[in-house]
Amino acid sequence: MRIHFILGILSILLLTGCPAKKEDSRLTVAAGLPPVATIASAIGGEKVNVIQMLPQGRTPHDFAPRSATMREAAKASVLLSTGMPFEKKIADFMRQQNRKISDVSKGIKRIAFNDGGNHEHHHHEGCSHDDHDPHVWLSPVNAAIIAENVLGEFISADPENKDFYQSNFNLLRDQLDSLHKEISEKLAPYKGRKFFVYHPAFGYFADAYGLKQRAIELNGREATPVQLAQITREAKAENISTIFVQEQFNPGSAHALARQIGGYAAPLDPLAADICGNFKKIAQSLEAGFKAEKK
Helix, strand or coil: CHHHHHHHHHHHHHHHCCCCCCCCCCEEEEECCHHHHHHHHHHHHHHEEEEECCCCCCCCCCCCCCHHHHHHHCCCCEEEECCCHHHHHHHHHHHHCCCEEEECCCCCCCCECCCCCCCCCCCCCCCCCCCECCCCCCCHHHHHHHHHHHHHHHHHHCHHHHHHHHHHHHHHHHHHHHHHHHHHHHHHHHCCCEEEECCCCCHHHHHHCCCEEEECCECCECCCHHHHHHHHHHHHHCCCCEEEECCCCCCHHHHHHHHHHCCEEEECCCCCCCHHHHHHHHHHHHHHHHHHCCC
16 A cells, blocks of 8 residues: 555656756856956846856966857857957857857947057057957946947847846946046046056056056067166156056066066056956056156
C-alpha cells in the first residue's frame, strides 16, 4: 500500500513537473566599458541585466576578447558600444548571433586625439574613428548624450517600461547637468592651464572646461629618454608639480618625471565605474594640482 502511494506521488510529479526556476524576464544588454555599464544600470534599474565586457584593470586599447567574453556577450540582446577596437570583435560575434549593436556615442562631437605635444593628428595605437579621441564618455555633457542613447535603446526594446526608464534617465541627466555646472565653476579660475598626464585620455574633459592635457605617453608608446627630457623641461617651465597617472598603464615614466620636477604622481582613472563620482574626483584632483603650482 505504501509503495502504491509513493508511486502515485511520483506519477503526479512527473505529470505536473517539479517547480521550475523562475525565468529572468529582464532585458539583458552587454556594455563594452565600465562607465557605459554604470549608465545602463542607472537607467535600467532592476528591469535590465547589464553585462560588462571589459575586465577590471584592463585597458580598452589592448584588451583581446576571448571565448569567455563571447559566452557572456551571447546572453545579451544588444551591445552598447562606443566604438573601441576590442568592441569590434564582440560586435562581429553578436551580429552572427542576430544581436543588435548600438553606438551609444552617436551625437557626440568627436575631437582630434591631442596629447598636448603638437601631435594633434597623430595615429594612436589601438584606437578607432580615424584620429579622433575615443574617450568620449569623459565629460558630463558627453555622458548625458550616451545616457540618452541608452534610454532610446531600452525604450525600443522594452516599450512597456518606457516611463520607468524615462524617470531613471531624468534623474541621471539632472545629476550630470548639476555636476557639469559644479565642475565648470570649480575649474573656471584655471581656464587655459595645462595638466600633465601619462595617457592622453582626458581630451574631452579638458575641452569641456577650457584646459589642456599634456601626455607623457606619445603615439601609444613610452616616452624615450630624449622625449622625457623635453617633457621635463616643459613641466619645469610651466611650474608643474603634479603628474597624473592611470592604473591601467605602466606608471614608470610618470613617476620618473615627477621625481625630476620635484613633484608627485597622483592617480586618475578614466575607466572608473562610478562615472559621476569619478568626474568629481578628476575635478578635485586637477584643482589641487593647479593650486600646488606656483604661478
